[in-house]
Amino acid sequence: MASLVPCPHCGMRPREEFTVKGAVLPRPAPDASQATWFDHVFLRENPRGPYDEYWHHTSGCRHWLVVTRDTATHEIKACRDVADNPAVTA
Amino acid sequence: MRYSALSIFLNGLRKNTGWTSAWRFPEPKPHYDVIIVGGGGHGLATAHYLAKEHGVTNVAVLEKSYIGSGNVGRNTTIIRSNYLLPGNNPFYELSMKLWEGLERELNYNAMVSQRGVIMLCHNDSQQAAYTRRGNAMRLHGVDAEFLDRRQVKAMLPFMDFDNARFPIQGGLMQPRGGTVRHDAVAWGYARAADSRGVDILQHCEVTGIRRENGRVVGVETSKGFIGCNKLALAAAGNSSRVAAMADLKLPIESHVLQAFVSEGLKPFIDNVVIFGAGHFYVSQSDKGGLVFGGDIDGYNSYAQRGNLATIEHVAEAGVAMIPALSRVRVLRSWGGIMDMSMDGSPIIDRTPIDNLYLNAGWCYGGFKATPASGYCFAHLIARGEPHKTAAQMRLDRFERGYALDERGLGAQPNLH
Numbered sequence: 001m002a003s004l005v006p007c008p009h010c011g012m013r014p015r016e017e018f019t020v021k022g023a024v025l026p027r028p029a030p031d032a033s034q035a036t037w038f039d040h041v042f043l044r045e046n047p048r049g050p051y052d053e054y055w056h057h058t059s060g061c062r063h064w065l066v067v068t069r070d071t072a073t074h075e076i077k078a079c080r081d082v083a084d085n086p087a088v089t090a
Numbered sequence: 091m092r093y094s095a096l097s098i099f100l101n102g103l104r105k106n107t108g109w110t111s112a113w114r115f116p117e118p119k120p121h122y123d124v125i126i127v128g129g130g131g132h133g134l135a136t137a138h139y140l141a142k143e144h145g146v147t148n149v150a151v152l153e154k155s156y157i158g159s160g161n162v163g164r165n166t167t168i169i170r171s172n173y174l175l176p177g178n179n180p181f182y183e184l185s186m187k188l189w190e191g192l193e194r195e196l197n198y199n200a201m202v203s204q205r206g207v208i209m210l211c212h213n214d215s216q217q218a219a220y221t222r223r224g225n226a227m228r229l230h231g232v233d234a235e236f237l238d239r240r241q242v243k244a245m246l247p248f249m250d251f252d253n254a255r256f257p258i259q260g261g262l263m264q265p266r267g268g269t270v271r272h273d274a275v276a277w278g279y280a281r282a283a284d285s286r287g288v289d290i291l292q293h294c295e296v297t298g299i300r301r302e303n304g305r306v307v308g309v310e311t312s313k314g315f316i317g318c319n320k321l322a323l324a325a326a327g328n329s330s331r332v333a334a335m336a337d338l339k340l341p342i343e344s345h346v347l348q349a350f351v352s353e354g355l356k357p358f359i360d361n362v363v364i365f366g367a368g369h370f371y372v373s374q375s376d377k378g379g380l381v382f383g384g385d386i387d388g389y390n391s392y393a394q395r396g397n398l399a400t401i402e403h404v405a406e407a408g409v410a411m412i413p414a415l416s417r418v419r420v421l422r423s424w425g426g427i428m429d430m431s432m433d434g435s436p437i438i439d440r441t442p443i444d445n446l447y448l449n450a451g452w453c454y455g456g457f458k459a460t461p462a463s464g465y466c467f468a469h470l471i472a473r474g475e476p477h478k479t480a481a482q483m484r485l486d487r488f489e490r491g492y493a494l495d496e497r498g499l500g501a502q503p504n505l506h
Contacts (some may be wrong), residue, residue: 003397003398015397015399016399020388020389022390022501022502023343023390038488038489039339041432041488042341042432042488042489043339043340043341044330044339044340044341044342044343044501045330045334045339046330046331046340046342046343046344046390047330048328048331048344048392051390053389053390069389071344071390071391071392072392072393073393074391074393074397
């Protein structure tokens with residue numbers, strides 16, 4: 001795991017300040033089919049390589065971020081605020 | 091070659107030049123009845139039981155590295171069957187019974203040591219939960235004893251019983267639980283399977299799964315195409331990647347789980363002790379090192395190494411339980427990649443593809459399950475129906491609403 005994370009608000013900050021929430025997944029509409037919801041809740045691509053995750057800068061600016069991290073090397077390739085991300089919907 | 095005290099003595103007289111390789115290093119045949127992807131404990135055990143219990147010997151085990159290089163050599167070696175749910179308990183008890191006869195069955199010293207596993211409790215509700223679990227275990231014919239504070243203190247006097255936040259009230263003990271030499275499990279199963287004709291193909295990485303008319307016909311590997319009648323996946327840690335070659339998307343995330351060993355100490359901890367307040371478990375190896383571990387790091391990873399914040403957290407939990415650990419130096423730490431299934435329980439099942447079988451999602455508990463996992467997976471592959479102890483470990487249980495949530499914990503604690 002990278003020891004420094006480039007927070008768009010706070011600059012390079014130690015990894016310990018952050019909480020990893022998990023995969024950035026498109027959230028289905030409330031009335032989407034059972035199969036769509038099943039896929040969203042339980043199934044994962046689980047790639048070896050770049051992966052978009054929600055991170056919370058818990059001990060910093062407390063903003064939610066989208067961190068693009070390589071799951072094989074732990075290298076952080078990009079970090080942006082959730083608000084700057086195009087709306088994630090199915 | 092059969093191992094015995096006499097064979098050690100005689101080979102000693104011959105300056106140990108008489109030992110032969112414990113398994114062969116064959117070239118792949120063009121076709122096998124069954125190909126098992128993954129030469130870890132589960133894959134090798136599956137091959138062994140396929141050959142021994144079902145007479146299926148035209149089997150290959152494909153391992154991308156060398157056998158024992160993955161999680162079977164990266165765990166904290168603990169075996170136990172102290173499970174609560176009816177879908178889990180008989181399976182892990184089958185595993186325990188197989189552990190108990192393993193060394194005779196394999197003619198291999200796996201250093202099975204039934205030294206007792208104690209799970210500590212720190213408050214009334216936890217004590218009630220452990221009492222319930224102990225009763226569930228007994229109803230399934232598993233040994234369980236609740237120890238009160240005085241009894242625990244007599245066995246483990248070095249712990250911090252009056253910790254301000256986590257005072258120790260007692261513990262649930264499974265006397266038959268313990269530890270096993272993990273590498274020897276991989277080697278013992280490999281040797282036993284090989285002796286029955288199974289081909290163990292090391293440094294043979296699967297790169298694709300070839301299908302025709304909706305059935306698997308073989309695998310593309312780094313040593314070329316190998317055909318098969320049935321394909322069995324036992325590639326925990328990389329299950330999602332292998333399954334993706336057959337266009338399957340699994341309810342699994344790969345996470346890193348670290349383990350640690352300290353410098354060698356004089357005999358100190360007689361049992362396996364599990365700290366109920368944090369997630370910390372420790373035992374002492376025969377070499378004297380304290381072997382311990384904690385929680386997963388908490389992010390997806392295929393890197394087989396963890397980060398320092400988790401090491402610090404595990405060390406804190408350890409020192410909270412046994413203050414004397416603060417003086418112990420850590421010798422090594424390492425990480426293994428776990429298949430974290432979404433309910434914390436494994437999958438041994440058929441897949442939507444007729445002749446493709448899946449063994450995955452072992453989370454924290456893969457090592458202790460090794461014999462039963464191999465036994466039940468072999469049963470499924472050979473007979474086409476699940477073994478009765480593994481019947482609830484289905485791939486479709488999430489979709490059908492029958493999660494096997496023993497701890498209510500999967501890849502993420504907030505999921506269930």
